Amino acid sequence: MTVTMPTPYARTVHGSGPGLLLAHGAGGSVEANYGPIIGGLAAEHTVVGIDYPGSGQTPDTHEPLELDDLADQLVAAADAEGLGTFAICGYSLGGPVAIRAAVRHPERVTALVLSATFASLDTRTDLTAAIWHQLYESGHHLLLAQYMTHLALSTPALNSLTPTQVRAAAEQTASAVPAGTGVQVDLVRRADVRADLAAIAVPTLVVVTTRDNLIPAPLQHELAAAIPGARTTELATGHLPFLEQPNQWLELITGFLGRAQDRP
Missing domain, CATH: 3.40.50.1820 (Alpha/Beta hydrolase fold, catalytic domain)
Structure with missing residues (x-):
């Protein structure tokens, strides 16, 4: 509900x-x-x-x-x-x-x-979040989805998928990126x-x-x-x-x- x-x-x-x-x-x-x-x-x-x-x-x-x-x-x-x-x-x-x-x-x-x-x-993770934010703001949402899939899945989970499956999952994710992603990632950094x-x-x-x-x-x-x-x-x-x-x-x-x- x-x-x-x-x-x-x-x-x-x-x-x-x-x-x-x-x-x-x-x-x-x-x-x-x-x-x-x-x-x-x-x-x-x-x-x-x-x-x-x-x-x-x-x-x-x-x-x-x-x-x-x-x-x-x-x-x-x-x-x-x-x-x-x-x-x-x-x-x-x-x-x-x-x-x-x-x-x-x-x-x-x-x-x-x-x-x-x-x-x-830390510095590394802030850089990760900065790229996440920039990709969202640039409108490159498919590239953002691929980037986040690479980061968010563990190596075994990612390697259990074929490149075609990863591409399809990224396309689905890109189509549903929340409108608030930019301000939410900005808060992550702060x-x-x-x-x-x-x-x-x-x-x-x-x-x-x-x-x-x-x-x-x-x-x-x-x-x-x-x-x-x-x-x-x-x-x-x-x-x-x-x-x-x-x-x-x-x-x-x-x-x-x-x-x-x-x-x-």
Whole structure:
């Protein structure tokens, strides 16, 4: 079910039970990044997600985005669904969004699951994002899709496809590039939540995608090391766990949230 927030941000709601908010990645959406596992998450939770401006059904604002605004919109969606407290899953750019939500609303957040994400970019990853942004702005969306396929899939997953299959997948991706990609990737380049990490006081799981060429594993491990008591687990995928290993990703998330929920 998708409805529209007043601002307006499109909101996706599934299931029942303890609250679980979903923060998606740049150039994605709730459906694109969590679609394969939403049913599994909703089996035990009231799952609520928002699409950032220019993704899903949320109109593009053409204005710079800020982490705090996205974090507050995510919490506002929880309010609209009557959720007093909730866990948050943050994927890629959604990781910094989830972290800001936890710091800004500490009395509301019960747990964090951060997957394929970062606290701030290093020089190599910033260059990657700069090329991503430039290709989008230039209108070379097929080249952008090929570039992102090369980066986002693990080497084994990419090599399991023929060049013809890769071309067809890139063409499909290019036809559906979200209008908000530019402003979302711009936020990726500016995001820096390093100063927030020591303040996180809720159970946290960092899912490190070990074959990730977009957000390299060392960046993900740095994030985990700076969060007090964070648990780290590794998943042998590229940047798209929902595509390469959705069942394993789901099991990691639900297993951790179940244990966190049982804690006194």
